[in-house]
Amino acid sequence: MTVEFTRAEVCIAAASDSWRGAGEVLAHAVGTVPVIGARLARLTHSPDLVLSDGEAFFMSEPPPLGRTAAHGGVIEAWVPFRGVFDVLQSGRRQSMMGASQLDRYGNQNISAIGDWRRPKRQLIGVRGAPGNTVNHRTNYWVARHSPKVFVERVDIVSGVGNDRARAAGGAALRFHDLGVVVTDLAVLDYAPDGALRIRSVHPGVTVEEVRRNTGFAIDGADATETRAPTPEELRLIREVIDPSSARAREVAG
Amino acid sequence: MSLDDFAGTIESGMTIGIGGWGSRRKPMALVRALLRTDVRDLTVVTLGGPDVGLLCAAGKVRKLVYGFVSLDSIPLDPHFRAARESGAVEIAEYDEGMYVAGLRAAAQRLDFLPTRAGLASDVLTMNPDLRTVASPYSDEEYVAMPALRTDAALIHLDRADAAGNGQYLGPDPYFDDLYAMGADRCYLSCEEVVPTERLLAPGADGRAAPVQSLLVGRMYVTGVIEAPGGAHFTSCAPAYERDEAFQKEYATAAKDPDAWRAFQETYLSTGEDGYRAAVESRAAAAASGANERSA
Numbered sequence: 001m002t003v004e005f006t007r008a009e010v011c012i013a014a015a016s017d018s019w020r021g022a023g024e025v026l027a028h029a030v031g032t033v034p035v036i037g038a039r040l041a042r043l044t045h046s047p048d049l050v051l052s053d054g055e056a057f058f059m060s061e062p063p064p065l066g067r068t069a070a071h072g073g074v075i076e077a078w079v080p081f082r083g084v085f086d087v088l089q090s091g092r093r094q095s096m097m098g099a100s101q102l103d104r105y106g107n108q109n110i111s112a113i114g115d116w117r118r119p120k121r122q123l124i125g126v127r128g129a130p131g132n133t134v135n136h137r138t139n140y141w142v143a144r145h146s147p148k149v150f151v152e153r154v155d156i157v158s159g160v161g162n163d164r165a166r167a168a169g170g171a172a173l174r175f176h177d178l179g180v181v182v183t184d185l186a187v188l189d190y191a192p193d194g195a196l197r198i199r200s201v202h203p204g205v206t207v208e209e210v211r212r213n214t215g216f217a218i219d220g221a222d223a224t225e226t227r228a229p230t231p232e233e234l235r236l237i238r239e240v241i242d243p244s245s246a247r248a249r250e251v252a253g
Numbered sequence: 254m255s256l257d258d259f260a261g262t263i264e265s266g267m268t269i270g271i272g273g274w275g276s277r278r279k280p281m282a283l284v285r286a287l288l289r290t291d292v293r294d295l296t297v298v299t300l301g302g303p304d305v306g307l308l309c310a311a312g313k314v315r316k317l318v319y320g321f322v323s324l325d326s327i328p329l330d331p332h333f334r335a336a337r338e339s340g341a342v343e344i345a346e347y348d349e350g351m352y353v354a355g356l357r358a359a360a361q362r363l364d365f366l367p368t369r370a371g372l373a374s375d376v377l378t379m380n381p382d383l384r385t386v387a388s389p390y391s392d393e394e395y396v397a398m399p400a401l402r403t404d405a406a407l408i409h410l411d412r413a414d415a416a417g418n419g420q421y422l423g424p425d426p427y428f429d430d431l432y433a434m435g436a437d438r439c440y441l442s443c444e445e446v447v448p449t450e451r452l453l454a455p456g457a458d459g460r461a462a463p464v465q466s467l468l469v470g471r472m473y474v475t476g477v478i479e480a481p482g483g484a485h486f487t488s489c490a491p492a493y494e495r496d497e498a499f500q501k502e503y504a505t506a507a508k509d510p511d512a513w514r515a516f517q518e519t520y521l522s523t524g525e526d527g528y529r530a531a532v533e534s535r536a537a538a539a540a541s542g543a544n545e546r547s548a
Contacts, residue, residue: 055425128349157373171372
C-alpha cells in the first residue's frame with residue numbers, strides 16, 4: 001500500500017532528520033517547516049531535545065504551534081533572551097535557520113542585498129547568525145530553491161561558510177559545523193572540500209531540476225531520493241503537531 | 254519628573270541607549286517626548302523596534318548601533334528600512350550576542366569583552382574599527398567587542414518607587430539593567446510609581462511579586478517618570494500585549510509620505526495625553542465598527 005504525502009511533509013521529515021543524534025540540546029528552529037520538524041524529532045527519534053516557546057521558556061510540553069507559553073504547554077525552564085546567548089555560547093544548541101542568500105560554501109546572508117553602506121534591499125540584519133555558526137551546528141531551511149537564493153557569492157556574510165571558517169581557523173573554526181540545507185526540492189550537504197552538493201532530491205524532483213535552480217555548479221552525482229515520511233510521522237504531523245496545516249502555507253504541493 | 258523635564262535633559266549629539274527588545278517594552282513615551290524636542294544627531298544604541306523607526310522618521314538619528322531592528326510580528330520597521338536604503342543614517346550592525354557583550358562591557362566599565370561571535374563574518378567588514386584580541390592562554394583569537402557605553406539610557410518598567418528602584422513583572426527583563434549600568438544617566442519610565450513597601454507587598458489577588466522582579470536599583474537611576482501605557486504600542490506584559498492593530502497602522506503609514514503626515518498629526522503632535530486620547534478613540538471606533546459589522 002502506498003501512502004500519500006505532500007512535499008511539505010517530505011521537507012518536515014528531512015528537517016526532523018537534521019536533529020537526529022543531536023542529543024540533549026536546544027533545538028532552535030526558524031520557519032514553519034523547521035519548527036514542525038523539531039517537534040517531530042522530539043516525538044520520534046530524539047526525545048531529549050529541548051524545545052522553547054520562542055520567547056522566555058523551555059517547554060517539556062510545547063504550546064500549540066506558533067503560540068507561546070502563555071497559550072498552554074508545560075514550562076520546564078526559564079530562559080529570557082539573555083539566557084539564550086548563554087546557551088548558544090555553551091554549544092548546547094543546534095539551529096535550523098533561514099537564508100535569503102546561500103553560496104557554494106554555505107555562507108549565508110540575511111542582512112541586506114547590495115552594498116551594506118547603502119543596501120538595495122534592507123533585510124532583517126545579521127541577527128544571531130554570526131554567533132550561531134561559530135558556536136554550534138547550524139542547518140538551513142530554504143522554502144523556495146532558486147538561483148536568487150543559491151548564489152555564487154552572498155552580498156553580506158551573516159552565517160559563516162566553510163571556506164571562511166577554514167581560512168580564519170582557530171576560534172572561528174573550533175565549533176563551526178554546518179550540517180545540511182533542506183529546501184523544497186532537495187537535501188544538500190557539504191563535500192569534504194566544504195562545497196555544497198546534492199545529497200538527495202525529493203520524490204518527484206530530478207537532479208537536473210535542482211541544478212537548474214542553483215546559481216552555481218553543484219555536484220549531484222551521488223544524489224539519492226529523500227526518504228518518504230513514515231505513516232507514524234504523517235499521523236504526528238497531521239493530527240498532533242500541525243492540525244491546521246500551517247505547513248501548506250510555507251510549501252506548496 | 255515629567256516627560257518634558259526628561260526630554261529637556263537630552264542634548265543633540267548624545268549617545269542614548271534604549272531598552273526593551275524589538276517591539277517589546279520599549280520606553281515609547283520617552284521616545285515620543287524626544288520627538289517633540291529639537292534634539293538632533295543622536296547616536297542610538299538599541300535592540301531596535303519602532304523606537305528606531307520613529308526617531309529615524311523625525312530625522313533625529315545620526316548613527317544607529319544595533320543588534321537588529323524589528324517589529325516582531327512585522328519583520329522590519331519600514332522607517333528603518335527606508336533610512337538604510339537611502340543611506341540617511343550611519344550604522345554599526347552587530348550580531349545580537351556581540352551586542353549583548355558590548356552592553357556587559359559597558360556595565361563593567363571595561364573597554365571590551367571577548368566573544369567568538371562575529372569571527373569570519375562580514376560583521377568585521379561592516380565595522381572596520383572592530384579588532385580581535387589574542388588569548389594569553391592559547392593560540393585562539395576572539396572579537397574584542399567594544400563597550401556600548403551611553404550618555405543616557407531610556408528604559409520602561411512595570412513599577413518603580415520614586416527613588417528609582419525598578420521592577421519588571423513580565424517573563425523577560427530584556428537587558429534594561431545593563432543599559433542602566435552602562436550609562437552616565439538613566440531615565441526610567443514606568444506604568445506606576447508606588448511606595449517602596451508596595452513593590453513586594455501582596456496585590457489585590459493576594460499574590461506578591463517575587464524578589465527577582467527587582468531589576469534595577471536606584472543607584473543606577475537618575476530620573477523616574479510615571480507613564481501609564483508608556484510602552485504602547487509595544488508590549489508590556491502582563492499589563493498589556495502589543496497593540497497589533499495599531500502597530501500595523503503605524504507600519505502601513507510609514508510606507509507612504511501622505512499617510513505618515515496624517516499619522517503624525519493624529520498621534521504625535523499633541524503631547525502624551527493627546528496620544529493616549531487618540532489611541533483610545535481609535536480603539537473605541539474599531540470596537541463600534543466591529544459591533545456594526547456583527548449586528
